Amino acid sequence: MPTAANAAVFADHDVQRDWCRDALARLQQEAARSADTHLLKVDLPAFPGIGFYFKDESSHPTGSLKHRLARSLFLYALCNGRLQAGQPVVDASSGSTAISEAWFARLLGLPFTAVMPACTAPRKIRDVEALGGVCDLVDNPADVHARAAWHAARGACHLDQFGLAERATDWRGNNNIAESILQQMGREPDPEPAWIVCGAGTGGTSATIGRYLRYRGLHTRLCVADPAGSGFVNGWRMRDRNALATQPTLIEGIGRPRVEPGFVFEVVDEVVEVADTASIAAAWLLEDLLGRRYGGSSGTNFVACLQLAEAMRARGERGSIVSLLCDRGERYEQTLFDRDWLRAQGVDPAAAFERLAGRLALG
Numbered sequence: 001m002p003t004a005a006n007a008a009v010f011a012d013h014d015v016q017r018d019w020c021r022d023a024l025a026r027l028q029q030e031a032a033r034s035a036d037t038h039l040l041k042v043d044l045p046a047f048p049g050i051g052f053y054f055k056d057e058s059s060h061p062t063g064s065l066k067h068r069l070a071r072s073l074f075l076y077a078l079c080n081g082r083l084q085a086g087q088p089v090v091d092a093s094s095g096s097t098a099i100s101e102a103w104f105a106r107l108l109g110l111p112f113t114a115v116m117p118a119c120t121a122p123r124k125i126r127d128v129e130a131l132g133g134v135c136d137l138v139d140n141p142a143d144v145h146a147r148a149a150w151h152a153a154r155g156a157c158h159l160d161q162f163g164l165a166e167r168a169t170d171w172r173g174n175n176n177i178a179e180s181i182l183q184q185m186g187r188e189p190d191p192e193p194a195w196i197v198c199g200a201g202t203g204g205t206s207a208t209i210g211r212y213l214r215y216r217g218l219h220t221r222l223c224v225a226d227p228a229g230s231g232f233v234n235g236w237r238m239r240d241r242n243a244l245a246t247q248p249t250l251i252e253g254i255g256r257p258r259v260e261p262g263f264v265f266e267v268v269d270e271v272v273e274v275a276d277t278a279s280i281a282a283a284w285l286l287e288d289l290l291g292r293r294y295g296g297s298s299g300t301n302f303v304a305c306l307q308l309a310e311a312m313r314a315r316g317e318r319g320s321i322v323s324l325l326c327d328r329g330e331r332y333e334q335t336l337f338d339r340d341w342l343r344a345q346g347v348d349p350a351a352a353f354e355r356l357a358g359r360l361a362l363g
């Protein structure tokens with residue numbers, strides 16, 4: 001015979017299971033309503049025989065590749081029994097993840113707090129607030145993890161993008177980003193890319209792509225493009241997980257101050273370091289090539305693509321290179337696309353822009 005107290009616990013348990021089932025159904029409905037993102041093809045006359053493809057992750061409903069991650073993190077928390085009806089949700093984020101998580105929290109009717117550095121682009125802070133989220137701003141970017149843990153200790157569900165990105169995504173398939181790219185490449189002249197290029201924020205995207213390439217037995221190599229002096233760039237050289245950044249970066253979403261727990265060094269084939277001025281110049285150039293604005297990390301990826309393509313051209317190779325357009329450029333109208341703001345940061349990408357345009361023979 002269950003005691004009265006026990007019965008209350010079990011009844012509560014049933015209510016929670018019902019809520020969890022309903023929440024999962026809502027996430028599945030959202031996935032069914034969403035279309036896959038486009039794979040844009042660009043021919044650059046300076047690189048005959050090399051096809052450039054850009055996976056446009058800005059076209060998700062929340063404007064960045066973090067839409068995939070946020071969906072996965074909520075699914076992971078629900079299926080692990082860590083997320084209950086009415087429970088507040090928290091995460092540390094430089095912005096893009098927070099926007100996507102706020103969107104999914106609203107979908108599930110849960111209060112959401114984003115812990116972010118005070119220097120995050122104002123537009124992103126407004127976007128989180130417009131979705132009903134609360135922004136808890138910290139002065140030192142290195143403090144975001146401790147502050148998120150502080151909220152979790154008071155009962156919030158910590159989605160923990162930096163701790164869980166690498167495992168929350170089903171790397172074997174289930175329409176993850178790697179499966180989607182390779183399926184979309186199916187009818188191209190070189191369907192098995194020579195390279196896939198992505199950045200490293202949580203490390204989740206690179207882990208998923210690297211694992212999937214092995215799982216499918218492909219020859220495609222994985223290149224991570226990251227800002228010069230980042231924690232990951234420094235850690236990669238010595239395979240040292242304790243390495244720290246030696247330089248700050250203006251490129252949001254990547255260039256982490258430390259080697260995040262989700263980085264899987266073993267599945268990365270090459271790391272290309274990119275100066276911020278080159279990343280910003282490349283983001284400007286992408287607008288000329290694609291007719292739309294994308295964020296700084298898309299520029300970082302593009303610089304690495306060019307470097308890899310030049311090496312292929314020098315060796316007389318042909319093939320395809322796939323890269324990611326990680327988020328919408330509108331988020332950076334007051335920063336990377338604002339010359340006054342750039343001047344105030346002591347950054348002038350004009351010369352880098354001319355050099356890049358020259359390498360593309362767009363002159």
Ligand SMILES: *Cc1c(COP(=O)(O)O)cnc(C)c1O
Nearest residue numbers: 096200201202203205253297326
């Ligand atoms: C998160 C992010 C990345 C890096 O992706 P990860 O999967 O977290 O490594 C790149 N660009 C932008 C804009 C991001 O928000």
